[in-house]
Amino acid sequence: MGLVAEFEIHCEALPLVEVAEAAPAAAIEVEIQFNHGNRPPFIVHVTHDSPDAVERALESSSFVATYTVLGQAGETRRYQVIPAVGIVEQLGDHVDLSGLRALATTDSSIDRIRATPTGWIQTGWFADRDAFHEFRRFWQKNAGFTLRRLGRVGEPEEPGDGLTDPQREALRTAYEMGHYRIPRAASLEAVADELEISPSSLSERLRRAQTHLIETTVASIWPPLPE
Template identity: 30%
Template structure:
């Protein structure tokens, strides 16, 4: 069996589909059952959600006030679960088309801590790193909770530190980007970090991709 990597992460942004609703009804379980995999040219993208919980009325009132939703209706009703068809508005911000473009498979998407919890599968760690970088460029918070491999996991000794795997220049880039808040939504931009390091934004991007690849490799082996 070929090796693949599975990442469990939470993405958050106020304009991601249904995020205002997710934040208003955090006690309910909302699962995305279908998602748009192409980049929408205008409003009208359709998504289906299964919702589990007791307070469907509160959920529906939140949909009415959600700026990412144009219209919705219930397609199936059960005792503890409803299926909703939602037409998303032009204000909705999508990251799922980028996931498809990168060749990453979506295993599941459910509501998480004030955002959406994604479970993704990729053939290599660099694709996951590229999705992280895309989220950062789009101002979407990206919090990696877990990353594991389907292949044999290398054992990392206690003295085998990540820092030892980075070059002096990569350590400088990582420390500068962290200090300037590059990894935070309201932190420094790529251009500002690049200026601080006296390099171009494209060179910074190359450094960050290589650093992230080493982070994944150090944690989960080759």
């Protein structure tokens, strides 16, 4: 039976990391259209209460040639990003290119990529432990690698798996204090005081936690077009 793994790749040269660094409150999900030549387009889903910071970052990114807004659902915008350089050229000064090309032949499939200010968080399926170890060894040698979750394909995930401890604490405290009740019983400021952090930090922490929970439950079902 195959393996499914969630892990962090710590490499600031990865595409769109500089965009995530410029807009740290945004959740940035990436799909790569590999069947489009040496510079495959990226489909980028950005969840943020204001798109201005993200679009300024896209405009100033050395990786981005052009971008187009494809649509919006709630606070999530979908962009098509046309790269100015290919992925190999982008990473050429930072990783072993022969090893990078070899990864394409491993028995694996990456089905989720999130850009962060320090690299990518990925979820992938691997045919066996050897395929996973080959992938892990490459990134340990060339950048940095942190395993977040590893299990057999088909095993159920534990509830809330993938949340950080601060995110889980923020969600639990906000819920227990009544922040999510209708009408709301506790303001963002009151919950932040309880946690002894700033309201802006709490807002970002809750947004990241909520985004993760949505991504792992309903975000894959894009809203249907209107009749």
